[in-house]
Amino acid sequence: MTLSQKQQKFAVMVARLIMWADENGCAVTFGEAYRTPEQAALNARKGSGVANSLHTQRLAVDLNLFVGGVYQTSSSAYRPLGEYWESIGGSWGGRFSKPDGNHFSLEHNGVR
Numbered sequence: 365m366t367l368s369q370k371q372q373k374f375a376v377m378v379a380r381l382i383m384w385a386d387e388n389g390c391a392v393t394f395g396e397a398y399r400t401p402e403q404a405a406l407n408a409r410k411g412s413g414v415a416n417s418l419h420t421q422r423l424a425v426d427l428n429l430f431v432g433g434v435y436q437t438s439s440s441a442y443r444p445l446g447e448y449w450e451s452i453g454g455s456w457g458g459r460f461s462k463p464d465g466n467h468f469s470l471e472h473n474g475v476r
């Protein structure tokens with residue numbers, strides 16, 4: 365599979381995740397999807413991300429979750445979305461050593 369084909373597969377997976385969220389009473393808005401390598405390097409220097417982020421490969425998206433109209437900031441609130449995402453083959457940021465619950469990615473070359 366080429367990188368482009370993988371990115372296309374990821375986009376369809378995100379569509380499925382958003383439909384699942386909607387059908388299960390979770391409202392989401394888009395956070396960050398594509399991130400430039402320059403921004404990723406800056407985040408890494410600030411300690412708020414990694415330089416080789418999958419956002420730079422178009423293989424990660426951050427979604428903002430609202431439950432009952434309230435924006436959810438804790439990673440644990442995203443667990444149902446994360447478990448669904450994993451069930452369709454994705455990697456969920458809530459499993460990271462420093463949990464990042466709103467981060468949904470598709471593993472690539474060992475990076476999640």
Ligand SMILES: [Zn+2]
Nearest residue numbers: 424425426467
């Ligand atoms: Zn992210």
